[in-house]
Amino acid sequence: MTRDRAGRMTVVGLSIALVVLLVLSMGVTVAASGDIPILTSNDDPEPSKHLIDPSLKDVEGEVEAVVVFEGPTPEILRTATSPRSLLEHHGEPYFERLEALVRSDPGLELEDTHWIATAATVTVDTEQTPVATLATLQGVLTVEKSSTFDLGRTGPPDGPDRGDASSDSYTYGLTQANIPSAWEAFNTRGEGTSIAILDTGIDAAHLDIDVHRWKDFGDDPSEVPVDYGDHGTHVAGTAVGGDESGTAIGVAPNARLYVGAVLTDCGESYCHGTTSQIISGMEWAVEADADVISLSLGANGHSLAYLQSVQNIHATGTTIVAATGNDGEDTITSPGNIHDVISVGAVQEDDRVWYWSGGGEIDVEATWGSNAPDHWPDAYLAPDVTAAGFNVFSALPDGEYGYKTGTSMAAPHVAGVVALMQSATDRQLDPEEIRQLLSGTAHHPAGPGTQPDADYGGGIVDAMAAIDIAITSEPIE
Numbered sequence: 001m002t003r004d005r006a007g008r009m010t011v012v013g014l015s016i017a018l019v020v021l022l023v024l025s026m027g028v029t030v031a032a033s034g035d036i037p038i039l040t041s042n043d044d045p046e047p048s049k050h051l052i053d054p055s056l057k058d059v060e061g062e063v064e065a066v067v068v069f070e071g072p073t074p075e076i077l078r079t080a081t082s083p084r085s086l087l088e089h090h091g092e093p094y095f096e097r098l099e100a101l102v103r104s105d106p107g108l109e110l111e112d113t114h115w116i117a118t119a120a121t122v123t124v125d126t127e128q129t130p131v132a133t134l135a136t137l138q139g140v141l142t143v144e145k146s147s148t149f150d151l152g153r154t155g156p157p158d159g160p161d162r163g164d165a166s167s168d169s170y171t172y173g174l175t176q177a178n179i180p181s182a183w184e185a186f187n188t189r190g191e192g193t194s195i196a197i198l199d200t201g202i203d204a205a206h207l208d209i210d211v212h213r214w215k216d217f218g219d220d221p222s223e224v225p226v227d228y229g230d231h232g233t234h235v236a237g238t239a240v241g242g243d244e245s246g247t248a249i250g251v252a253p254n255a256r257l258y259v260g261a262v263l264t265d266c267g268e269s270y271c272h273g274t275t276s277q278i279i280s281g282m283e284w285a286v287e288a289d290a291d292v293i294s295l296s297l298g299a300n301g302h303s304l305a306y307l308q309s310v311q312n313i314h315a316t317g318t319t320i321v322a323a324t325g326n327d328g329e330d331t332i333t334s335p336g337n338i339h340d341v342i343s344v345g346a347v348q349e350d351d352r353v354w355y356w357s358g359g360g361e362i363d364v365e366a367t368w369g370s371n372a373p374d375h376w377p378d379a380y381l382a383p384d385v386t387a388a389g390f391n392v393f394s395a396l397p398d399g400e401y402g403y404k405t406g407t408s409m410a411a412p413h414v415a416g417v418v419a420l421m422q423s424a425t426d427r428q429l430d431p432e433e434i435r436q437l438l439s440g441t442a443h444h445p446a447g448p449g450t451q452p453d454a455d456y457g458g459g460i461v462d463a464m465a466a467i468d469i470a471i472t473s474e475p476i477e
Contacts, residue, residue, distance in 0.1 A: 064121060068119045069139045102122070105129050117305050118308065144275070144305060169243075169247060176347075177463050186420070189252060239294060262297075292318070294415035295323065297323070307371060323344055328358065329454070339364075346406065348390040356406075360454045382457070384458060386461070389405060418434055438461055
């Protein structure tokens, strides 16, 4: 497909400047469940050779590292009565050993542990302790450098002015995804469902937004909702916003909105967050029993911490929607590059793929190696589907409205469609079933029967078609 290049100089909603996370744990042989290898200086005189993120090897001063341990298999999780209890129990012995190491070493400080991935965040003073010390612990798969997220927060310079109201009854993104028709045909606007937005926060006073749950994962957390930038308010408006401006902006306006502020270090043109904040936000969303988690963020590379998190969330029955990033063809950011998420690219009002929308084919062996679950195919495409992402009209802080561009804007359209699907369906939909339904019913501009590709995925998401099949189909085994 020919990509449109009109937006190539646009400031995007998801501008990422990150440290590359390269997981080199493929060289480590992991024993079967219950037989965990012990990696010590006696077993391997250079544990960092296989386990340490290359960007951590030559660092100086203090650095934040993420230690990822072996996790339970997806098959075990899917059959567990309580996946969370199983995950928490599984991580206990690993974290006990890590805590003992930290107590004995003044160069280490334990910042956080996680249950959704068997992972922990540790600050290492490399003047006192080498990072490789963490790799001597039992069951370590990799030690990654904590990633930093950087989101552009302004609308495209060639778009309408900030604050202008749309003259239409619906944004073009809602019409393009067949949302108004689905509302009428299936008598739902997301009732009984919940969407967790993990982003820069939210302007809860905005007339088009109603926040049901709030959690701040910053260093100095606010008890009341606040948007540290404006990206989170815009994204949330697309997922669940109302029509106070005269234009309906939200896909599922009656869904409950859960907001986790995970990108809390914001300046004039950026917002930063860390791996620990993102994973903690995912845990909170699962604890809150959100139906869908929407991630308009990403990191370059292939993080095992995110892979474990996504696998485990998938096993709990919660759907994850993630943007593919804004680096163009043959690029996909993480966690949008993980098979089990619903990855979303961006299209324009004329149905053409936005020039900088991320997409490509992922070779599982080359990318994930032995860390990939057995049920994954040998290769897969991202995005799974596309949605409106260019000059998207939505809410902004201080009661304003405006336009933003990026795959960040496309992802909440699809998260809202997931909420509509679940709301209209009597049974609980499985995340994998939802992904297949969305891709299989999407509208591809090349015509019916067109095979999925690295530009559109299955096509532009179609809420009307996806809900219709979800209601009438049998569960996918």
